[in-house]
Amino acid sequence: MQTHAAIDPAHLIDTSGELLDLVRSTTPLVHCITNAVVTNFTANALLAIGAAPAMVDLVGEAGPFATVASGLLVNLGTPQPEQRAAAREAVAAARQAGTPWVLDPVAIGALPIRTELAHDLAELRPAAIRGNASEILALAGVGAGGRGVDAADETDAAAGPAAALARRTGAVVAVSGPVDLLTDGTTTVRLANGDALLTRVTGGGCALGAVVAAFLGAARGTATGALEAVVAAHLAYTVAAERAADGAAGPGSFAVRFLDALAAVEASELRALARVSTGALLGAAA
Amino acid sequence: MQTHAAIDPAHLIDTSGELLDLVRSTTPLVHCITNAVVTNFTANALLAIGAAPAMVDLVGEAGPFATVASGLLVNLGTPQPEQRAAAREAVAAARQAGTPWVLDPVAIGALPIRTELAHDLAELRPAAIRGNASEILALAGVGAGGRGVDAADETDAAAGPAAALARRTGAVVAVSGPVDLLTDGTTTVRLANGDALLTRVTGGGCALGAVVAAFLGAARGTATGALEAVVAAHLAYTVAAERAADGAAGPGSFAVRFLDALAAVEASELRALARVSTGALLGAAA
């Protein structure tokens, strides 16, 4: 476990650049079990950042594949029955093999099937949980959930519940919003990079979950902890979004430019542009 | 119900601009049960125009979601068994809750499973039915259907059967083609906007069905009728297509520019560019 002393913004930003380079040099294989709307964009985002995507969501294949993958994403956006069973199989195998896995509890709260599945899976040691404030509140047992993939709740309102969820599950919890909030239950990191156009492209959040799995996969076996890896993924992703938004004519051209930017973003840009602050739980932003 | 007197082109164009603004100010939540090929493009088109997409096609979730959604699209492009059951559940719930819903009978005619499902669903009070001429003729019980998503029949040949289908089902029926034909069974509207590049991008028609659901959702509870809402959706969509085609280097860049244009298109452009004519059934275009 990282001690709090180590988690200052400069450390996080340096580590982010190193991990970005490591993703590119090691091409982590990211096993995606994700929703039908965003598979293509997710795979392209992973390819762009330098990872290798593979969607394997069959019962009988998902388990073996999770064993050999570098990281696993389980996104509950369109969890058809076969995919639900495959997700359970993959998570069990990932846990046994030590493959870090990410839970994205899309649109849980009011929708019963995915909500129950998310609660079950959250107990199976995800390395990270990523969602908007509504989804994180619903998973933490607070709030009624959003309407679809919208974030009806504000990020800051989720800070306490997110930290409690992190402590209970052992996961780094990432709350996406205008300011992203990331916490391991002890340290809270706020990241103010990004662009609102990310919310005008479907999969803007879902693909981030896959990139988190890529960075966790790259960090595996290194001295870098899960919080640093989750921060690094968010920082590379949101700095690329800023780069893409500059000159975009709308959401269509933004999405294209964003994939270009994910492929081009460099450690030096993260250092130049990062807007990261840290604090102990409930403390003020540094 | 609208009287025929109210349905003149100037009225339709004014109402279209107002509804476009209303979509943007109210962000209707559009429940999509649609085919695997176009989910991503459909969601991005809805986000671009200002609506909020959500694909919920699980049995046990589709019903509750249709109850809270602003509008519902049921597109039969790839109706897997679970999705077929979810569609029936969603339509039943939409009907009970008063959620306007749109039927897109993709490629019906020769393909037996979707054809039977489309005929069943058409009796369950869709607010609108959108398809190409072949599909509308097949649903009206005339013609043999197209080959896949192609329109083998001409739009004008579908005018009479479309009006009869509208009267029988209570739906506004929209026949997509070089000139779109929209009818509530009494009034027929012809809309000559658009660009052939829309037919070179997969989902060009399917996403329009979702945008129709968004406009119907926005119009709900206002004095605006279903025919006006369907016209408004078509007008905003096809004027955006014209804007996108201007300068596009091919279908790839057109699709990107089209999403940008959906986000940017304004009421004033609809007024400037609309090519709308109206007539009583079987009458000459005004």
Next chain:
Amino acid sequence: MQTHAAIDPAHLIDTSGELLDLVRSTTPLVHCITNAVVTNFTANALLAIGAAPAMVDLVGEAGPFATVASGLLVNLGTPQPEQRAAAREAVAAARQAGTPWVLDPVAIGALPIRTELAHDLAELRPAAIRGNASEILALAGVGAGGRGVDAADETDAAAGPAAALARRTGAVVAVSGPVDLLTDGTTTVRLANGDALLTRVTGGGCALGAVVAAFLGAARGTATGALEAVVAAHLAYTVAAERAADGAAGPGSFAVRFLDALAAVEASELRALARVSTGALLGAAA
């Protein structure tokens, strides 16, 4: 059957241009049973090159549709249970109707369900089999398969096994790589066109399989053989990729430009840019 004498590069390049024109003038209807990640890109690639895509993967519809389609693609990237049954139904119907069909054995090797299905289907007279070297080696009974859709093996190492697979199954076997290797078991064609950016866009290989089905469909009933059709598809596809890469800022803009280029590529460009060599099996490239 073509004799070896006819298969020289100049002949192949001329035939490629003729077939490209034939695709555009006849709009072959391509029945796609393909994976969830690439359906959209595949359909758009087919539309761009001038074919008509239709994804029909329901039991009860896939068979009848394969009977009327010009060509069929079966891609095993995400073979859900219903899709597996539909693939078997479609292949049986295609075989009976004489519809040429293409097998793309995505990620076979270690993953058991798709591997078994691929071995079964390969015996049912595909007109072509397309994959990367790992996949072709696995289908040929050599090698352990790749990790996901990566090509862990080199193309040249697959030359002998590919030719043996071609002779055993009667299919033209296409091994995608920096240099594509295509063989009917007697003649081996090497094609050095293309761009590495194709590997940074998901579906870069999968959509090629669909384009192969389009060209086989267009060639049906003409004097042109399957090897020529497969070469033509690869040549048009990879020359378009070169055109798209020129000026692309990254994988996002490349994908957009690639669809534009597929729509624009002409026979004269194939003649100007083709890098094709032929040889008898195990012989040196001409």
